[in-house]
Structures are given as C-alpha cells and as structure tokens.
Amino acid sequence: MKLKKLILAGFKSFADRTEFDFDDGISCVVGPNGCGKSNIVDAVKWVMGEQSAKSLRGSEMMDVIFSGSSTRKPSGMAEVTLVFDNSSGFLQPEIDGEKPDGTTISVTRRLYRNSQSDYLINKTPCRLKDVREMFMDTGLGRDAYSMIEQGRVSAFLQASDDERRAIFDEAA
Amino acid sequence: MKLKKLILAGFKSFADRTEFDFDDGISCVVGPNGCGKSNIVDAVKWVMGEQSAKSLRGSEMMDVIFSGSSTRKPSGMAEVTLVFDNSSGFLQPEIDGEKPDGTTISVTRRLYRNSQSDYLINKTPCRLKDVREMFMDTGLGRDAYSMIEQGRVSAFLQASDDERRAIFDEAA
Amino acid sequence: SRELFLASFEKIRKNFQELFRKLFGGGKADIFLTDPQDVLSSGIEIYARPPGKELRSLTLLSGGEKTMTALAMLFSIFKSRPSPFCLLDEVDAALDENNNERFNRLLAEFVPTSQFLIISHAKRTMSMANVLYGVTMQEPGVSKRISVRFEDAGKKLDEQLEPVG
Amino acid sequence: SRELFLASFEKIRKNFQELFRKLFGGGKADIFLTDPQDVLSSGIEIYARPPGKELRSLTLLSGGEKTMTALAMLFSIFKSRPSPFCLLDEVDAALDENNNERFNRLLAEFVPTSQFLIISHAKRTMSMANVLYGVTMQEPGVSKRISVRFEDAGKKLDEQLEPVG
Numbered sequence: 001m002k003l004k005k006l007i008l009a010g011f012k013s014f015a016d017r018t019e020f021d022f023d024d025g026i027s028c029v030v031g032p033n034g035c036g037k038s039n040i041v042d043a044v045k046w047v048m049g050e051q052s053a054k055s056l057r058g059s060e061m062m063d064v065i066f067s068g069s070s071t072r073k074p075s076g077m078a079e080v081t082l083v084f085d086n087s088s089g090f091l092q093p094e095i096d097g098e099k100p101d102g103t104t105i106s107v108t109r110r111l112y113r114n115s116q117s118d119y120l121i122n123k124t125p126c127r128l129k130d131v132r133e134m135f136m137d138t139g140l141g142r143d144a145y146s147m148i149e150q151g152r153v154s155a156f157l158q159a160s161d162d163e164r165r166a167i168f169d170e171a172a
Numbered sequence: 173m174k175l176k177k178l179i180l181a182g183f184k185s186f187a188d189r190t191e192f193d194f195d196d197g198i199s200c201v202v203g204p205n206g207c208g209k210s211n212i213v214d215a216v217k218w219v220m221g222e223q224s225a226k227s228l229r230g231s232e233m234m235d236v237i238f239s240g241s242s243t244r245k246p247s248g249m250a251e252v253t254l255v256f257d258n259s260s261g262f263l264q265p266e267i268d269g270e271k272p273d274g275t276t277i278s279v280t281r282r283l284y285r286n287s288q289s290d291y292l293i294n295k296t297p298c299r300l301k302d303v304r305e306m307f308m309d310t311g312l313g314r315d316a317y318s319m320i321e322q323g324r325v326s327a328f329l330q331a332s333d334d335e336r337r338a339i340f341d342e343a344a
Numbered sequence: 345s346r347e348l349f350l351a352s353f354e355k356i357r358k359n360f361q362e363l364f365r366k367l368f369g370g371g372k373a374d375i376f377l378t379d380p381q382d383v384l385s386s387g388i389e390i391y392a393r394p395p396g397k398e399l400r401s402l403t404l405l406s407g408g409e410k411t412m413t414a415l416a417m418l419f420s421i422f423k424s425r426p427s428p429f430c431l432l433d434e435v436d437a438a439l440d441e442n443n444n445e446r447f448n449r450l451l452a453e454f455v456p457t458s459q460f461l462i463i464s465h466a467k468r469t470m471s472m473a474n475v476l477y478g479v480t481m482q483e484p485g486v487s488k489r490i491s492v493r494f495e496d497a498g499k500k501l502d503e504q505l506e507p508v509g
Numbered sequence: 510s511r512e513l514f515l516a517s518f519e520k521i522r523k524n525f526q527e528l529f530r531k532l533f534g535g536g537k538a539d540i541f542l543t544d545p546q547d548v549l550s551s552g553i554e555i556y557a558r559p560p561g562k563e564l565r566s567l568t569l570l571s572g573g574e575k576t577m578t579a580l581a582m583l584f585s586i587f588k589s590r591p592s593p594f595c596l597l598d599e600v601d602a603a604l605d606e607n608n609n610e611r612f613n614r615l616l617a618e619f620v621p622t623s624q625f626l627i628i629s630h631a632k633r634t635m636s637m638a639n640v641l642y643g644v645t646m647q648e649p650g651v652s653k654r655i656s657v658r659f660e661d662a663g664k665k666l667d668e669q670l671e672p673v674g
C-alpha cells in the first residue's frame with residue numbers, strides 16, 4: 001500500500017483546498033514557526049479516526065474547523081481525504097459486508113459547524129467503525145508507533161508500563 | 173550581586189574539579205549531546221538547596237555523585253561551590269545570628285556516599301535553612317522564574333493555575 | 345497469542361540491541377519483561393548505556409541521548425513490523441550535528457520499505473527528502489503550500505516562506 | 510500584601526503586552542486574574558494572539574509560538590523584578606531562524622541588568638556570548654571544560670568537542 005495524496009479543506013489553518021502528493025521515499029515539509037506544518041500531522045490523525053480533541057491540541061472537536069483570520073471568515077466545514085494506492089491489497093475495507101472495487105482507496109472525514117460528521121470510503125458513506133477496522137493491525141492505528149508528534153519523541157521512553165505495552169501489542 | 177565562579181567536583185559527569193568563571197553579560201556553554209551541559213544547570217540548582225532528586229533527573233540524591241565511567245572509579249563525594257561578588261550587599265547571609273564579613277560570598281554543598289551532607293557559607297558550616305533564607309526573595313529561589321531547564325520553556329504556559337500563581341507570588 | 349507476543353518481543357529486542365549500537369556508535373541497550381511469568385500483561389523495562397558510560401537510569405540521560413534512544417526503539421519496532429508510512433514531526437530538534445547525521449543514516453535504511461512524511465528545521469534532514477514542500481502564511485492566518493527546490497532551501501527557504509510584512 | 514501583589518501583577522501585565530508584540534512583531538497578549546474578588550489566591554489566565562490570527566486557546570499555538578509566548582512571559586516577570594542571574598537551557602530549540610533572532614534581540618536588552626548562563630546549539634545564540642565555554646567528553650563519561658573562541662565555533666565547534674574515536 002502506498003500513500004498517494006492528502007487533501008485538506010477548511011481543516012485548521014488550511015482554509016482553502018490544499019493537496020499534498022506523495023511519492024516513494026521521504027517527503028519533507030518545511031516552513032517558519034506557526035505556518036501550519038503540525039496541522040498536517042493532525043489532519044492525518046483525524047481522517048484516520050482520532051476521537052480526542054485534546055490529542056489534536058484543541059479543547060473541542062470544533063477546533064479543527066478553520067475559525068477565520070484577519071482577512072477570512074470562519075469555514076462551515078472541515079474536510080480531509082487520504083488517497084492510497086492499494087494494488088497490493090494491504091487494506092481490506094468493508095462497508096456493510098461489501099468490498100469497494102478498484103485499486104485506489106480514499107478515506108474522507110468531514111465535520112460541519114452543526115456538529116454533523118461524515119466518514120466516507122471511496123466516496124461511499126460509512127461509519128467510524130469501518131474506517132477503524134480498515135486500519136486495524138496495520139501499524140497505522142491510533143496506538144501507532146508510526147506517528148510521532150512534535151515534542152513527543154522521548155515520551156515513549158517515559159511512557160507508563162501500560163502505554164509501552166500497548167505499543168508492543170500493536171506491533172505483535 | 174554578581175555571579176563570579178561555579179566549581180564542580182565529583183558532581184554527576186564532572187569527576188574532576190572544574191571551574192567556570194563568569195563575567196558580566198552572557199556566558200554560553202556549548203558541546204555535543206550528552207557531554208554534561210545540563211548537569212551544570214543541575215549543579216546550580218543543587219548548591220542553592222534543591223531537595224528533590226527527581227528535579228535533578230535522578231531517582232535518589234546519591235545519583236548526583238559521579239558514579240564512574242569505563243576508565244574511572246566512582247567518586248566518594250560530590251561538591252559544588254558558587255562564588256558571588258556581594259559588594260552591593262544584595263545577599264544577607266546569617267549563620268546563628270552572625271553575619272559573615274567581606275564582600276565575597278561562597279556557598280558550598282557536599283554529599284558523601286554515606287549520605288552525610290554539608291552546607292557551608294564562606295567555608296563556615298551552616299544549615300540548609302541558612303542557604304535557603306539567604307536566597308529567599310531574590311528571584312533565585314526554588315520557584316525561580318530565572319532558571320529554565322531543558323525542554324521546560326513552554327511548561328510555564330501549561331502550568332496549573334497554582335504553579336503559575338507561585339511564580340507570580342515569588343515576583344511580587 | 346502468547347507465542348505471537350514473545351516472538352515479536354524477541355525480534356524487537358534483537359533490533360533494539362543492534363540499532364542502539366548503530367545510533368550511538370557503541371554502547372549497549374536491552375529490553376526486559378518486568379514479569380516474565382505473566383507474559384500477556386507484563387510491563388516492559390528499557391536499559392540504555394551510551395558508549396564509555398556506566399549503566400544509569402533512563403532519566404539521567406541527556407536530552408539528545410533520550411531522543412536517540414527513543415528513535416532506536418521506534419525503528420526497532422518498525423523493523424520488526426514495517427508500517428506502510430511513518431510521520432515524524434521535528435524528532436531531530438534536540439540533536440547536535442553528529443547525531444542528526446546518524447539519525448539520517450538510519451532513516452535512509454528504512455526508505456526502501458516505507459514512505460516517510462518528515463517535518464524538520466534541520467538543513468541536513470531536509471536534504472534527505474525526495475520531495476520538499478514549503479508551507480507558508482503569506483496571507484496571515486491561512487496556510488498555503490508552495491513548491492520549494494532544495495538548492496533554494498537553507499537561508500533562502502526562510503525568505504521564500506516568510507509571511508509578508 | 511494584596512496591594513503589593515496587584516502592583517506587581519499590573520507591572521507584569523504591561524510588560525507582557527509590550528514584549529509579546531516585540532517578539533511576534535505584532536499581535537496582542539494579556540493576562541487576567543480568574544477571580545478578581547479573591548486576589549490573594551486567584552488563578553492567572555494567559556491570552557495570546559499572534560499577528561493576523563484570531564484569538565484561540567493556547568493549546569492550538571504551534572511549538573515555536575508557544576516557546577515565544579513563554580519567553581515573552583518570562584522576560585515580563587524578569588523586567589518587573591530583575592534577578593541577578595538567569596539560566597536558560599536550550600530554550601531556542603523549537604525556534605526557526607527568524608524567531609531565534611527576535612529572541613536574541615530581546616535577550617540583549619536584559620544583558621545590562623543581569624548575567625545569563627545560556628546553553629544552546631544555535632550558532633546565532635552562541636554568537637551573542639561574551640564568554641564561550643566548551644564542554645567535552647574526550648575521556649568517555651567524564652566532562653571537561655575547554656576554552657573555545659567563537660570564530661572557531663560552528664562547524665569546527667563540533668570537531669573541537671567531539672569525543673575522540
């Protein structure tokens with residue numbers, strides 16, 4: 001499975017639709033303090049099903065919707081899409097027993113100001129449970145050892161026994 | 173008051189007696205990872221009366237005594253001395269009602285492997301209480317806003333109301 | 345599931361012993377189950393001894409040593425069970441030039457099996473990238489993506505990305 | 510003691526409003542007593558709005574913005590009640606070049622009244638020093654002090670201080 005594209009619109013400081021294309025190897029994001037780099041990491045965690053506003057550095061989930069600037073009004077919705085090349089069959093999505101066809105898989109999450117939230121796999125509405133199950137046991141889940149947030153690299157050493165244990169279990 | 177000298181011997185990774193002279197302005201300490209820079213900050217906190225081993229990154233106070241290397245045996249004692257030019261009379265040390273004379277003030281702390289610990293002001297044995305009282309209300313105390321440890325700069329923003337309050341009280 | 349966990353644990357342990365030595369250029373590291381009788385809920389203890397030093401508790405390690413030990417652990421788990429992609433947000437902030445280079449060399453070993461999305465201010469790490477994205481707030485408060493060529497990076501990078509005014 | 514606290518609080522508040530604007534080149538910041546009726550035990554609330562952005566909770570600030578806000582607060586307290594010396598251990602780790610420079614400029618304003626002991630990997634911050642001390646572990650596990658001249662610092666600094674072998 002390969003990550004092909006990440007699309008943000010109205011998510012945190014990304015007011016306008018913004019696309020990042022990924023190739024093999026390393027993609028590096030650079031820029032001055034406060035320009036929005038760590039918001040990209042939050043977007044990936046969010047679209048994969050993150051439920052805690054605190055772990056996205058906010059106090060409520062509404063904090064992920066673009067809330068305006070000196071020149072812009074707040075957005076009405078936040079939307080993030082991840083697109084994968086799944087020709088290897090690594091991901092096995094299922095919505096109500098149906099398997100979407102094709103080798104490309106996209107996962108979308110939306111949140112509206114009225115608190116309504118949508119999940120979609122290949123543009124087909126689904127539930128959080130479907131998204132979660134698709135990523136289960138891939139190392140990309142929520143206890144992921146594969147996403148290290150800013151300032152948290154040494155936290156793994158200082159983690160409690162249980163947290164450490166959760167990460168080892170995920171890898172087994 | 174001016175800081176003139178810091179002397180470490182057997183304190184953490186400083187096995188041998190090491191002196192740092194201070195002038196006006198900025199003294200900068202540089203060096204590769206793990207060479208002993210933050211141990212210098214720990215030494216200053218310790219000689220000024222720090223009682224918590226955890227805030228010196230250890231699990232017990234014995235952890236401040238040089239505990240050996242591939243070429244050296246452990247030390248039997250850790251000793252740190254701070255020397256001040258007190259011609260301004262800023263510090264008002266008192267040991268059993270006596271005021272030491274002279275314009276230079278030195279504060280020394282020792283810890284032996286047998287857990288015995290000494291405090292001295294101008295080479296005269298005193299108690300922790302005397303050292304603490306001398307630094308009280310100078311902004312150099314334990315709640316000091318004037319000592320920021322590695323990785324703790326933003327902690328001040330995230331501190332609980334009570335901790336924040338303690339720092340504001342110290343400054344008042 | 346007990347066998348499964350033990351097999352994975354042993355693999356991670358072997359990787360950790362090897363990758364720690366690689367990152368530190370020596371020394372010794374290991375992981376243990378705090379309660380081997382009860383494999384399925386035992387805690388995990390980490391030991392790390394940088395080269396030339398005695399074994400001490402993890403809390404006495406320096407900022408940079410802690411980062412390097414954590415990276416050795418991360419890549420050890422990664423090696424035992426590679427995940428398709430990995431996100432690292434300024435993991436190199438505490439590292440000096442030397443350790444930054446050792447980290448980059450280790451990272452390069454994992455590029456064939458996984459994609460990496462890396463955020464960093466370190467020029468050396470930026471130079472590892474196949475693709476470099478700049479993010480800027482030319483319009484205050486609004487993030488936009490701009491393309492950056494590496495040879496422009498470094499000093500010019502800050503100029504290209506600085507908010508106007 | 511109520512008057513004393515209020516007077517000091519107001520001084521710090523005025524400093525914070527000024528120094529935040531100086532460090533960020535604009536924006537607005539403030540501090541409030543959460544319970545003004547009970548001055549002697551009230552908590553303290555901090556507001557910070559970088560230039561061009563809306564006011565949001567402190568937790569949504571970026572790593573670099575949090576550091577700059579914390580430094581503005583630190584120096585505000587320092588300004589209201591200078592302490593003879595100040596120790597800063599790698600406070601500039603999360604800052605980009607631009608913010609590192611603003612921090613250094615602010616630091617320079619306090620040099621006449623206090624002595625500073627600063628630990629930093631940033632070349633720009635090192636260049637501010639009147640005295641530069643190198644610490645090395647040429648003998649593994651044992652820290653020694655060596656003198657370093659700034660013009661040798663930078664690339665050569667790492668060479669001078671690198672443990673042998």
Ligand SMILES: Nc1ncnc2c1ncn2[C@@H]1O[C@H](COP(=O)(O)OP(=O)(O)OP(=O)(O)O)[C@@H](O)[C@H]1O
Pocket residue numbers: 011012013014031032033034035036037038039040063064065066067068150485559562565569570571572573574603
């Ligand atoms: N819902 C939102 N709407 C608009 N802006 C937001 C929203 N949530 C967060 N932000 C803004 O995003 C900025 C933080 O971005 P981010 O943490 O990604 O910066 P960064 O590029 O990682 O910086 P650093 O290099 O300092 O870590 C903050 O200034 C914050 O105000």
Ligand SMILES: Nc1ncnc2c1ncn2[C@@H]1O[C@H](COP(=O)(O)OP(=O)(O)OP(=O)(O)O)[C@@H](O)[C@H]1O
Pocket residue numbers: 183184185186203204205206207208209210211212235236237238239240322394397400404405406407408409438650
């Ligand atoms: N009692 C002790 N005896 C000998 N060495 C010790 C003792 N306590 C700590 N150390 C060693 O000191 C080293 C840490 O030093 P310190 O934290 O000062 O490094 P640093 O120069 O600040 O590095 P960094 O740039 O990574 O922050 C560790 O390797 C640790 O093993």
Ligand SMILES: [Mg+2]
Pocket residue numbers: 037038150571572573
């Ligand atoms: Mg960030």
Ligand SMILES: [Mg+2]
Pocket residue numbers: 209210322406407408
């Ligand atoms: Mg340090």
